[in-house]
Amino acid sequence: MSEPKAIPASVPSPEAEGLAPPPDHWQLFFGMMQVALSAFGGGLSAWSQRIIVEEKRWMNNTSFLTGLTVARLFPGPNQINMAVYIGARFQGLSGAMAALAGMLLVPFILLMLVGLAYFSFRSLPLVDRLLAGVVTAAAGLALSMGFKILHQYQRDPVALLLALATFLAMAVFHIRLIPVVVVAGPLAMAWYWPRGAAGPGVDR
Amino acid sequence: MMAALLLVSDCTPKSLGDLANLLAVIRDFLSLSLFSLGGGNTLLSEYHYLSVSEYCWISSNQFADLYALAEAAPGPSSMLVGLLGMGAAWREGPGWALASAVVAEIAILLPSTLLMVIAALSWNRFRDSPWRIAFERGLGPITLGILFAVGLKILHTADHGVPAYLVSIVVCVLTLRTRISPLWFMAIAGVLGGFGVINR
Numbered sequence: 001m002s003e004p005k006a007i008p009a010s011v012p013s014p015e016a017e018g019l020a021p022p023p024d025h026w027q028l029f030f031g032m033m034q035v036a037l038s039a040f041g042g043g044l045s046a047w048s049q050r051i052i053v054e055e056k057r058w059m060n061n062t063s064f065l066t067g068l069t070v071a072r073l074f075p076g077p078n079q080i081n082m083a084v085y086i087g088a089r090f091q092g093l094s095g096a097m098a099a100l101a102g103m104l105l106v107p108f109i110l111l112m113l114v115g116l117a118y119f120s121f122r123s124l125p126l127v128d129r130l131l132a133g134v135v136t137a138a139a140g141l142a143l144s145m146g147f148k149i150l151h152q153y154q155r156d157p158v159a160l161l162l163a164l165a166t167f168l169a170m171a172v173f174h175i176r177l178i179p180v181v182v183v184a185g186p187l188a189m190a191w192y193w194p195r196g197a198a199g200p201g202v203d204r
Numbered sequence: 205m206m207a208a209l210l211l212v213s214d215c216t217p218k219s220l221g222d223l224a225n226l227l228a229v230i231r232d233f234l235s236l237s238l239f240s241l242g243g244g245n246t247l248l249s250e251y252h253y254l255s256v257s258e259y260c261w262i263s264s265n266q267f268a269d270l271y272a273l274a275e276a277a278p279g280p281s282s283m284l285v286g287l288l289g290m291g292a293a294w295r296e297g298p299g300w301a302l303a304s305a306v307v308a309e310i311a312i313l314l315p316s317t318l319l320m321v322i323a324a325l326s327w328n329r330f331r332d333s334p335w336r337i338a339f340e341r342g343l344g345p346i347t348l349g350i351l352f353a354v355g356l357k358i359l360h361t362a363d364h365g366v367p368a369y370l371v372s373i374v375v376c377v378l379t380l381r382t383r384i385s386p387l388w389f390m391a392i393a394g395v396l397g398g399f400g401v402i403n404r
Contacts, residue, residue: 070324072243076320078243108279137392137393138268141376147380149242162345166348167352177250185346
C-alpha cells in the first residue's frame with residue numbers, strides 16, 4: 001500500500017488472474033461507448049458488468065463490485081460514477097475523462113435530437129396532448145423512487161425520523177436542498193458515527 | 205402553491221447572452237453537483253426551482269415534459285440538465301441552445317466527476333474510515349426523505365386533475381411490484397393523453 005498509484009497494489013498481476021492488460025484511453029472510450037449502446041433498453045449496470053468483467057476482462061468481479069459501491073456512495077449519477085471509477089483506476093484523471101466521454105457521447109447526441117424536436121414541435125396540439133399523458137407516467141416513476149429504498153430503513157426508527165424531517169423541510173416548509181443537506185447531513189452523520197470502532201474488541 | 209404560481213407568472217426569462225447570468229447559471233449547477241445524492245435524482249426539485257421559478261427559462265408544464273423525455277431517452281440519469289440548458293437558451297436560437305446544453309451538462313457533472321476520481325484512486329485508504337461509514341449510513345435516510353419530497357414535487361408539476369393522479373399512482377405501484385419497462389407506461393399514458401383522457 002506504500003505507493004499511491006492508479007493501479008491498486010492489492011490487485012495481483014493481471015496475467016495471474018486471467019485479466020487483460022490495463023486498457024488505454026481509446027479502449028476505455030470505446031469500451032464505455034459499447035456499454036452505453038448495449039444498455040439502450042435499460043439495465044446499464046448489468047451490461048457494464050458483463051462487458052467490463054466477462055467480455056473484456058479488465059477487472060475481476062470483486063473489483064467491479066467495489067467500484068459500484070464507491071459509485072453509489074459518492075455524489076453523481078451512479079452509472080457515470082462507475083465509468084469514472086473504471087477510467088480513473090487504469091489511466092488516472094485523463095482515463096476517467098475518456099471513459100466518461102465514451103459513456104455520454106451517443107446518449108447525449110440522441111438527447112439533443114430529442115430536445116431539438118421537442119422545442120420545435122411542442123406547440124402542436126397533438127404533441128402537447130400526448131405529452132400531457134406521458135408526464136403522468138413519468139411522475140409515477142418519480143413517486144416510486146422513495147418507496148424503492150424505503151424497505152432498507154424499516155427497522156431503523158431514527159432513520160425514518162430523519163427521512164420524515166427532511167421530507168417535511170422540503171415538501172412543507174420549502175427549504176432548498178443545499179441548506180437541508182448541510183444541516184441534516186452532519187446531524188445524521190453524528191448519530192451514525194461508528195462508536196463501536198473505538199470500543200474494546202474492535203481493532204482496526 | 206399560490207406563491208409559486210404567482211412567481212411563475214411574474215417572472216421574465218433571464219437571457220444567457222448576458223455574461224453575468226451565464227456565470228450565475230454555471231455557478232448554480234457546479235455547486236449542485238456535489239449534492240446529487242442517491243444517483244442524482246435528489247436534485248430534481250432544485251432543477252425545477254432554478255429553471256422555472258428563479259431563471260424562468262421554461263414553464264412548469266415544459267419542465268414536466270423535459271423530465272419525461274429525459275426518463276424515456278436511453279443513457280444515464282442527469283441528462284435532464286442538458287435539456288434544461290437547451291431550454292434556457294432556446295430563444296437565442298438552436299446553436300446557442302446546443303452550446304448551453306453542453307455547458308449545463310458539463311457543469312453538473314464536473315465536480316462530482318473530479319471527486320469520484322479522487323475516490324477511485326484513494327478508496328483503499330478510507331474504506332474503513334469512520335467518516336466513510338458515517339457518511340454512508342447518515343446520508344441514506346436524508347436521501348430517502350429528499351426522494352419522497354422530489355417525487356411529490358414532480359407529481360404536482362406533472363399532474364392536473366383526477367385522471368392524471370390516478371395514472372401516476374397506478375404507474376408507481378406497478379413500478380414497485382412488477383418489472384415492466386417504464387417505456388410501456390409512458391406509451392400507454394401518452395395514448396390516454398392523445399385521446400383526451402388526461403388533460404392539463
